[in-house]
Amino acid sequence: MAGHSQFKNIMFRKGAQDKKRSKLFARLAREITVAAKQGLPDPAMNPKLRAAIAAARKENMPKDNIDRAIKKSQGADAENYDEVRYEGRGPGGVALIVEALTDNRNRTAGEVRSIFSKHGGAMAENGSVSFMFQRVGAIQYPLEKGSNDAMLEVALEAGADDCVTSAEGHEFVCAPDDFAAVRDALEKALGPASGSRIVWKPQTMTAVDDDDTARGLMKLIDALDENDDVSDVYANFDMSEEQMARLSEG
Helix, strand or coil: CCCCCCCCCCEECCCCCHHHHHHHHHHHHHHHHHHHHHCCCCHHHCHHHHHHHHHHHHCCCCHHHHHHHHHHHCCCCCCCCEEEEEEEECHHHCEEEEEEEECCHHHHHHHHHHHHHHCCCEEECCCCCHHHEEEEEEEEECHHHCCHHHHHHHHHHHCCCEEEEECCEEEEEECHHHHHHHHHHHHHHHCCCCEEEEEEEECCCEECCCHHHHHHHHHHHHHHHHCCCEEEEEECEECCHHHHHHHHHC
């Protein structure tokens, strides 16, 4: 189980274990293909593609795989994928946002709804929980890049709204519309980022104190994450480090 970020939510991603690596690479390749198809196949001219490639490199995806994914976007037989978002509630009333890339909206919606239902949750209309989150750009750098004060100064110069430093590293936060410009400015100042994405940051947290409820929530999130079409899962639960440790041991 992953620890929560400074936003106190978990963004679950495929590929944590080696046995999931092929699924991880397939999803990353799909994101690269979609980004290249929506814009230009040149990452220098396509910020979304640049971000998708950066995410792939962070997971040590081979360059050949990246190049094939870009090339695939230019073929006449390239699949058409839609970016879709689902919202719902999990055990304990925890709000969940699920992002997916799919070539069949009906199939994916049915599968996501079934997962929610099977694990004690319920899918809801879009807008029912997203108001509890804020859409932001998040750009990560390792701690060794500098002190908290130094990074705050860099954030100001790059046009970011803030820089939050934790044991996991420095995370620069900005508005989605500023994401590409801030990321490029940070890259000039600090070098390539260790990670960069537009994410959902929870504004309202839901405490989950009961371990049984927490276990049910984790099973729901894991099941969503296992779905081939799902890219990211965001949740607004709040747990203590001690509780997280208990759950991971149990």
